[in-house]
Every structure is written in C-alpha cells, then in structure tokens.
Amino acid sequence: MPVLQHLRGLHRQSMPLAGMRIAGCMHVTKETAILIRALRDAGAEVAWSGCNPLSTQDDVAAALAAEGTPIYAWHGLSTDEFYWCIDQTLTMDPNLTLDDGADLIFRAHGGGDGMTAGIIGGTEETTTGVHRLRAMADDRALKYPVIAVNDATTKWDFDNVYGTGQSALDGVLRATSVLLAGKQLVVAGYGHCGCGVAQRARGLGANVLVTEVYPIAALKATLEGFNVSTMDAASAVGDIFITTTGIRDDGAIVCNAGHYDCEINLDDLSELAVSSEEVRANNREHVLRDGRRLYVLAEGRLVNLAAAEGHPPEVMDMSFANQFLSLIRLAREGSSMTPGVYPVSDEQDREIAAIKLQTMGIEIDELTAEQQAYRTDYAQGT
Amino acid sequence: MPVLQHLRGLHRQSMPLAGMRIAGCMHVTKETAILIRALRDAGAEVAWSGCNPLSTQDDVAAALAAEGTPIYAWHGLSTDEFYWCIDQTLTMDPNLTLDDGADLIFRAHGGGDGMTAGIIGGTEETTTGVHRLRAMADDRALKYPVIAVNDATTKWDFDNVYGTGQSALDGVLRATSVLLAGKQLVVAGYGHCGCGVAQRARGLGANVLVTEVYPIAALKATLEGFNVSTMDAASAVGDIFITTTGIRDDGAIVCNAGHYDCEINLDDLSELAVSSEEVRANNREHVLRDGRRLYVLAEGRLVNLAAAEGHPPEVMDMSFANQFLSLIRLAREGSSMTPGVYPVSDEQDREIAAIKLQTMGIEIDELTAEQQAYRTDYAQGT
Amino acid sequence: MPVLQHLRGLHRQSMPLAGMRIAGCMHVTKETAILIRALRDAGAEVAWSGCNPLSTQDDVAAALAAEGTPIYAWHGLSTDEFYWCIDQTLTMDPNLTLDDGADLIFRAHGGGDGMTAGIIGGTEETTTGVHRLRAMADDRALKYPVIAVNDATTKWDFDNVYGTGQSALDGVLRATSVLLAGKQLVVAGYGHCGCGVAQRARGLGANVLVTEVYPIAALKATLEGFNVSTMDAASAVGDIFITTTGIRDDGAIVCNAGHYDCEINLDDLSELAVSSEEVRANNREHVLRDGRRLYVLAEGRLVNLAAAEGHPPEVMDMSFANQFLSLIRLAREGSSMTPGVYPVSDEQDREIAAIKLQTMGIEIDELTAEQQAYRTDYAQGT
C-alpha cells in the first residue's frame, strides 16, 4: 500500500491527529492494520471494532491488540456481540469516527447528545453507509459532519469496480472451484460494484445477465453488451447469482457482494428447504422441498471478505489514503463544519491518484502553457 | 430514433415551443433533421447552420431547405463562410439557441446586449462547448442561461462513449481500410470519448496506449489494462494516433475524434513535410523531410463525421431527446433563470432512459415497497 | 503487404514461374493486384476473372488491364457473364490455376481431359472451395493436385478470423450506420470466420448469439461466453443476422459473411415480401406481408467485399504469400504429385509468420541449445 505508506511517512513528524481519539468500525484485515498504524503514527489514539460478523482476520486482530490498540472483533461473532463490540469502542469518548456501513455512527447517535456533542466528525467508506447517512441528514437526525470517502473518485471508481469485481469472483472460486466459462452468471444491480463484477465475470468467460431497477444503469449495462432482464426471467436460466434472492431449477449458486446479509432472504430460504449441509468451507447446500439444490456462499455475508480476502491491497491503498487524509481534514476543520455529508475534495482525489501513478512508475503528460491558455480562452472556435 | 419520435408525438398537440425562434448550430446530418422536425412540430420556427466545415450531409441540408427551414450549411465551407453561416441564423432574432461547440452562443454575444437581451436561453451539446461556457460564466461574460445537455448521463455516458467509440473507428476504417488487430493504437485523452475509443479499439484487436494529463483518468486507464505513457514514449511505437500531434518512424495514421481541428498541429506538419497527396478519400499522405510518411485523416477534422457518418442514430436519439426537452424547459422557465450553465435534471435523464429501454423491449425490475422502505430506514444495520 | 513484397523481390531474378500460364479466379481488389504483379515478376503469364459478381473494384481491374493482363471481371455481372468470364481465362490453356471458391477448377474439369491434362496443379483460397475439392477428390473426379492454401495456419487462423471478423462488421456499418452496442447480433456458424465475427461484434458492444450444427464448435462458443441456441430461438430476439435466413419481428438486418449467396434464401424472401426498396447503398428493405421489415445487405452477397473493401491488406498479405509460394512449389513439383488436395507445408507457414513478425518489428525468443535438447530427451521427468 505505497500511497498510504507515503502519506504515513509525510505526517509522522507533524502529528496532525495528535489529541484525536478515533473509534473505527471496519473489516479487521491486513489492509486495515496498515491504516490503524498510520493513524497512530499521525498522533491518534485508536479503538476498533469489525463491521461484519464474518470478515475479521483473527491473526490480524491479535497482532494489533499486541501492539496496544483495543480491538473488539473476532471471526464469527453473533449480532448481539457485534453491537457490544461497537459500544465498547465508544467508551473511549471518541472525537472522530470511521465507519464502513454507518453502524458505529448510528450507535453513537443512539448514545444521545452527550455522545455526539463530543464528536468533531466522521468518515464513511461505503455506498450503503453514505445512503444511510444521507437519509439521516434529510431527516435532520445527523448530528456531526461526515466525509463520504466512498464518493471519492479514487475510491468509488477503483475500489468498488476493480476491488469488488475481482474479489467477489475470487470468493466464489475459493468457495466452489466452479468453472466460470460458459456459466450463466446473474448480477443483481449495475452500480459500481455490479459493473465491476459483471465485467470481470465476462473476462473469465461467463455469460452475464444483469438485473436492475434504475433505467439509466440498465441502459448502460445493455450498451455494454450484457443481457438485461427482470430477476424473474434471469432466475429461469442463471447458474450463479451474485447479490440476490433468485432461485432457479437446480444447483444454483447464490452469494452477496453488496453489504448486509439481508440482500439474500435466508428466512424464506430456510422455510423452502428440507435440509441444509456445509459441503465445502463457506458453501452450504440447501435441498428444497421439490428436490432442487441451492448453494449459499458464506451464509449470505459478503463473499469476497468471508470466502476470499476482501479487496486487494492495491485498491484499499487508495480508499484508506482517502480515509487518512479525510480524518486529518476533520481534525483541522471539522469543528467549523455543520452536520451533513461532505464530499472528498477534488484536490485530495487528484493528489492520491498522482501518488499512486508515481508509485507504479507511470509517467503522464502535462498541459503546455499554450494548452492551459486554450482551455480558458473561450473566444477560440472553429 | 424512437425516443425522440415518442417525445415528438407527445408534444405535437400542446405546442410548447409556439412562439419560439430557435437558431441552431450543429452538424447537419440525418439525425439532426429529425430533431429539427420535432422542434417545428412543437411549434418553433427554426434556422440552422452547421458546426463543422466538413460534416454537413448536403442531401440532408437540401431536404430540410425544401421543407422551408433556412439552412446555412454545405460540405467543405471555409472558415469565413462558416461564421457567415452562423451570422445568417442570427438575423431571425432567436429567443432560443442550440449549440454544438458554443460557436453560435459566442457569435450571439459578439452581437452585443441588443442581441443577447432577446434570448431566453440556450443548450449546448458537447464537452468542448460546456468548457467554453463555464469559462465565459466564470468570467461573467455569459449573458443568458444555458443547459449543459452534454452533461446529462443519458448523453455523456452513452453518446460520448458508445457513439464516438464506434464512429471514430468506423471513420478510420473507411478512410484507410487498415487492419486494427495487432496495431499499436494511441488514444490521447481518456475522458468519456477517449475511453470509448480505447475500449472499442481493443475490442477490434488493437493494442491500445493511452496518454493523459489528469492522474485520475490515467489511473483508470491503467487499471482497465491499457498501456499508459507520455505521448513522447507513445510516439515511438504507435501505428495509429487518435486526436494528437504525435509522429513516429514511418507510416503513422493520425486523426481527431475530439472537437476542433487545432487538436492536430497542421501548421507544424506542413513545415515538416516536403509533399502531400490525397491517397484515398479523407486520407492525405504527408512525406516528411526525412522520408517518413504520415497519413492525416479528414484534414484533422472530426474523423467520425467527416470520414464516416457520425454517431449512430441510436445514441443521437438520447442526446437529441435531451436537447428537445431542454428547449421546452427553457421556453417555459428560461426567463426566470439567471445566466449560467445549468445541468439537465435527474428526472429528465431517467425519463429518457426509461423510454429508450421501453422502445428496445427491455423490462427491468421495480423496488418493492419493503425495499423502498429499507432504502430510507437508516436504523437497519447488520 | 510487406511479406508478399519481400517474396516478390526474392523471386524476381530466379523467375521460378517462367513458362507458367496461370489462370486466376479471385476477387479483383487492390490486394489481388499486388499478387498478380508478383506472379508476373516471377515469370508467369496471367489471365484473371473475378470470383463474385459484386466484389470487383472496377478501377483496379482497369489498372491491371492497362498493364497488359487480361482481366475478365466487372462489378455487377450476371451469373451467365460470371461463367463466361471464367471460361475466357481458360482460353490461355493454363498450366496452373488459382481459385477462390473452386469455380475455375470446376469449370476447367468441365472442359474435359483435354483441358485438365495440361494443368500441372492449382491452389484454393477458401474453406468453401477446399470442401468442394475434397468432395471431388472423394468422388475421384479431381484430375490434378491442388494445394489447400486456405488450410495454412498463417491463412486460416488469421485471414478467416481477423480479416472476416473486422471486414464483415465494417461492411455492416457502411451499409447501415447502425450502433452495434446493445444489439442482439446472431452469428450463424462458429468456424474460423464465425468466431472472428462473434469476437469482434462483442468487442464493439453487441450481445452475440451463436447458432451451430457441430457440437464441438457449439461448446467452444458456449465456453467463450456467447449465447448458443437454435436459429429458431435466435430469430425471436436477433437484431442483426450474419449469414442466415432467420427473420424476426421487425427491422432485422441480414447479411452474409460466408461464401455464396445461397446462404440466404432470397427466393423464399421475395415470396414473403410485398415490396422491396434500396434504402441505402447495399441495403435493401423488404416489407413482408405481415408488415414487418427486413434489411438484406449487398443482395445476400459477401457483405465485407460488396459493402466494405474485403479483408484488410495486412491479412491478405499472408494469404497471398501462401498463394505465391504454393504456385512456385507446384511449378517445381506439381508434375510428380498425384491428383488430390495437399496441405501447405509447416515450413512455408512458419517462414511466412517469421517474415511477417520481422516486417512488424517484433522480436521473439529462440530456444537455447539446452532447451532444444530437453524437447527431445524423453528420459527427463519430474
């Protein structure tokens, strides 16, 4: 993660996070460990919980704990334990929060004004979380400013597309070892993540069907050459479904590359099934009443984190560089920002992309003075 | 163009453009003819000039003129004639303008306050034009509101990507009949158009190199698997250059899929060349002093319009539906809008995508009531 | 065509075709002109007819005639004229023949033993022609040896895949200017040509359906991620059909990238149609009795040759280099070869590929002595 390491080195002396108590709620993985170390090196005190019951890498959690960071996370915790963990991080009276899904922010707001009054600001990593926060802000329920790290171009257009695209399919392969070439693979939703999964699945030889509820996204998928249909129609032919409740004749594989496990209706499924058995790690076979078999991966939790290793460090590097710089910005300016959801600045976005290119050894052109002038001289036409 | 035809039918009775005098400056092609007819049917009086010296389809111009619409455009006009044509359309004292590159707006502003005072608003079709208008607005030189049709998702994400992507390469094939498979094809710029050209060129078997000046776009191209380098490095290996002044050892093909012909420095080239000859339609061979040969397509003008037929009607359909609805909005609301550049509304964007899907016979899903509720219920977490 | 030019230079002095009278029956295009000149430079006397009523480029024919080569070909000739042209080339009493579809060979055999006795051998350019010749050989009807140039890897795996792939779609674009992105494009047959068309169509954003009669080819297409179905099923959804008689609800485009026009049943179509009109060059609209419209490109003749310019010179270079060397081999060895269909030698294939790479400036590795030894030392295992 050369970008984050570069920034970590840059801010090690000036300690812009000195005095900051940061509560984080995010997958405890090897990449997150680097982020936590960068935050500590910049002067912050950190406490951490995981944001998904199945995504914690226990060895990483142990290593961080050994370094003195309070870590409230382990693989396979229950829903009660999940919220207990988050609440433990709030006992530090954080003045900054870092979220992946907005569960921590929501929990902090549950603590009443006493809790939120002390918080300067927060950041949010995911599309799902930003949606929740916008709904809170619309409802005037959001009590402090939050930077939507998810919406940075260097996050959203990279992590969501290339990270989820590769790692979701990596999770499917590890959990099933199925040949993707020639399979009918249904992707429910064609946002950034869905687009990434669809593109990579085609790249591995799958025949991809897309389902959508938004016309513009559906049209985009169509012009990319994908089959677009309703889930009902897709269910009749699909072999593999990513993020969906669809069921088809026999032997279908279902998994989730979105966010919460409610994307797949496991309650309905357990009513339809007469038996269920773990046939491989992260792969449960449900035999339905009519004899058909359905394979649910990773209990309907995020297949890329639960069955593979989540997004590769190359893309998390940019996401977490955005987290790091956003927290520094909040430490500096948060007190003067009104509650609401804020975008990452274009400057930060461009800076991160420039550092990334540099660490990859890729040189690009610069506009000449004449070209710069042409861009603003609106008098020049045909 | 089923979307535009659908809207044309919808507004034929209510005549929302009655009393409007619309001056247009846009490529005179078969697709533009449909737009002009839709504007007339909605009640407008129309006068038209072309926005590129080489893009006018003379038979289309003749047909429109025969229908009584004043058309000031022919294939191959000079720069002086080009501006004369635009000025002729201003003699109708337009109250709405429609631009493709902002030449008409700029010319109208040259006419002084007397001219612009009578104009309710305008629309702009292209990235280049929107850039010019933003620069004018920043400079407080823009005197009336303009809707940036270019920036509608149903325009920008479709016309620029799929339209230019296909038609630029179509132009290269018609002008050269070269095999793209195995060629080193250099695309200068990886915005929407450049991305479309790069993707389609790879789809035809070319080995694509991208040059950029913006780090985020350069990084995006890198993660899409393209070679990214400086133009100097690309010039050493490229066989075909799209929108650039690059030159390499021998036999390179150079063309422009951007906007104005200044993207290729023809003056410098004519100084480097000892002779030049039209070897095929729209394909001029320049022999350089050192014996190398360089093929410039369509005199450095837009290769997709000059050497092929421009964007296919399927994508122009959505662009022009945006033009049509934006002009109706301006006719209704323009007088109360302050000067500046306005986006197309999300509703208009979604409406056009929905009509397009419908005309293609593609059905998509709808959110259930439960799903709608989930989207706004920020209390639901893991 | 640097490979053919290289070989032409190589054999200009030794004149290995001196005394040879070569009758050729092949598309009269700019590429064929280079082949004819190479044959003449190598000492041959040449007479030529076209092998398709619509593929002759009349200006090329005129230029060759002006150089003194008898050319019996013009664009748009009738079937009677077609055979008359072939027969004219036989009046030279050829001792070598060159075919593209086996019409000339078949016609020479119709001339009786007196004609074929004088012929040392022939070459055949196409899959269709090789099929015909194998059927003749099986029937003991073939009277002289023929080299199946089509089956050379440097022909078959390149010309058929990349040449037809690009040029068939080029023809569709020139005849229709349709947007391929998002279209349901049906390819009938997944041999080398069909595979090339399918791959390129996907590369241009089309959603490709393949129909086949051979299980292995159908399976290959499936694992490449294409939809595979029967033509009946494909007809219900296809927008564009390449090489097929399929018809669907409305507005379908039908064309042929195979060989003869019997691939599309025009007789049945004319019975189904109530009217027909040429709506663009090479694009005839047929209105069916039930009101649906069907667009047949290039009268069902080869769309890449009739509506575009045929295969690009880069691939014809290798095909014609194979023709050239095969004719030289026949001139040298044909008299001692029994009648039958012969493959191109591996050495010739490799030589042509090596010259091609060299002319493209591409260097490759060589096996070291140790690696060479390892290849033949079967005693070395795990």
Place this chain on the structure above:
Amino acid sequence: MPVLQHLRGLHRQSMPLAGMRIAGCMHVTKETAILIRALRDAGAEVAWSGCNPLSTQDDVAAALAAEGTPIYAWHGLSTDEFYWCIDQTLTMDPNLTLDDGADLIFRAHGGGDGMTAGIIGGTEETTTGVHRLRAMADDRALKYPVIAVNDATTKWDFDNVYGTGQSALDGVLRATSVLLAGKQLVVAGYGHCGCGVAQRARGLGANVLVTEVYPIAALKATLEGFNVSTMDAASAVGDIFITTTGIRDDGAIVCNAGHYDCEINLDDLSELAVSSEEVRANNREHVLRDGRRLYVLAEGRLVNLAAAEGHPPEVMDMSFANQFLSLIRLAREGSSMTPGVYPVSDEQDREIAAIKLQTMGIEIDELTAEQQAYRTDYAQGT
C-alpha cells in the same frame, strides 16, 4: 462431471474393461476419483500414483484407499518417493496404463520387454507427455500403442484453454491476493495453455505481455492485441510471470502453469538469493544479493494444482470422458495396434461434445437434408 457420469452409467452393465489391470499416474484430486470409480465400474482393477509431488489431495487419496483401490500418493513427497510410488503400481502387472506426463510409461519401459510385452496400450493426458512419447516413437523406443487424449479437441481446446486459464490465475490469487487489474503480466508461451492464461488475465484487467519462440504463435498473440516481445524486454517491465525464469527490478511474482518444475530455474535462483522465507502459504520470498525481492509460488510446481484446486470439474469432465473411452477402445482394439501415438477419433470427440451440450441444456441446429446434399454436391457454385 455429468459427461463422465453418463458414460459410467452406460458401461456399467457391459463391463468393457473386465479383465483389465490399469495402472494410472495422475494428480489425485476429486475429479480423478470420479474417473477411477468409472474405470472400476466398467470392470477394471486399478492401481494409482500421483504425477506431481505437490498436487495430491490427501483426503481424496484416503477415500479411494478406503474403497480398496491401491493409491501410492501423498502431498509433498520427494523425487525418490515419487518414482517409488509409480513403481509400486507396476507390481500389479498392468495391461493398460494411463499417464499425465508420461512418467509411468517411461518407468514401465525401464522395466524391460518383460514389462511392456504385457501392456496392450496406454493413454496420455498432457501436451508435455505427448511430446515425450512422440520423441520415444521417433526413436523407435516406444513399445506399445498410446492414445494422445491430450490432442482430442474436447480436451485440448477446452481443458488447456479454459481450465488452465482460470485455475492458474486462481492459484496466483490464493497464493498472493494481488490485484491483477493494471499489472504487467508476462505469459511465457502462447500455446493452448498460454493463450488461456493470457485471455483470462486480460479479462481480469491485467496488461498482458507474451513471449514466444514460435513465429506463428507469436503472430497470433500479436493479432489478439497482446504485447509480444523477448523475455529480456518483458523482464524489464513485468510484475507477474507465469512459467518463466524472468526477473525484474523488485517484487516480481513468478509461477508455473506448464508442467515440470524445471520451467523455473530454482538452482540459479538460490545462487542469486541471500535469503528466502515462506511469507504466505505457497508463496516464498527470495531476497536477491542486490536487495530485490522475488516471490516464487508453489516452489515452481504447477500453481493451479498446488495453490488452487487444479482445473474445474466442468473441463476435467471432458478430458476424463476421453480417457475413459480411450481405455475402452484400447481394451478392445489395442492388441491389434502397432506401437505409436494415436489420435482420439473425431467420432469420440463429437460424441463427448454432444453429451456435454445436452447436460448443459443447450440445443443446437441440425443440417437439413438439402444442406447435407449441398455440402457434397461440388457442382454448385456461384
């Protein structure tokens, strides 16, 4: 593996392998277990060794042993143990052999005429093995007939392309969790396996470079749009090397998707390295004298079998169906076949493809009687 199961059912009654003693030497995986059961059900007695020191799935071996089949294989055996295992299977005096790399056949020949005289025939699964056997046959050292299962189209064009293509990259991901998008990935060799790896790597966003020693394959890779260069040039830029000894500045990943571990020169590497450490499962970091780091996956053994699970069952299904039918053919006809390497028959190939399509629920067209007649009627031309 529905094809193999279909054939297993078909031959369970007739027992065409009754009396046959089959020694097999092949990766002991879940797919091989199905093949062994099919052979036993068809009447054969079977003894088995693994064909690679790192590919044995120990649980599969245990399960087969529990069923009474002698299995001489475990994960991580030494070279001496490897040959000892093979020799143990020869103690059954086999009359048929099944190979994956020809080690068993070679070992059987080492046993002298007494051993080979009793063997009716054998089969070989891989390109590497078929090469060895052809070299033996050329040297008149091969003493019994062997069917080259590898060369069946339903094996070679599927298993090698789609199987290796997906599973080699699966192995890289499991051993490294690296992001492939934007990586410079070098594939040494562009045969069926290399082509599959290159295609899938591009599909995952990598920028692929190909090195080759054969001009035709190099040219094919070029026209597919890949960068083709020498390994020296590729070494200067590559991030990941598949099957090669190349080294570049820092942090390169090297692995083998070919056959034997001698594809990567580990002896030279250990001389260049000052230290080496297992940093992840199947991923050893070598620090070179000059400080650069090199990551060798799976000790240079087949990365798809050692780090992932080998080819997915969908493609092994067809390979093993070919094995099964070839052994039945040898049991029936082998005694009357002279020593040598034999191809799989076209009929067997087509039959397997047809069964596979049927099990996938894919219907294809059939030639009509008219079309059948057209194919053999060489008199029909233009």
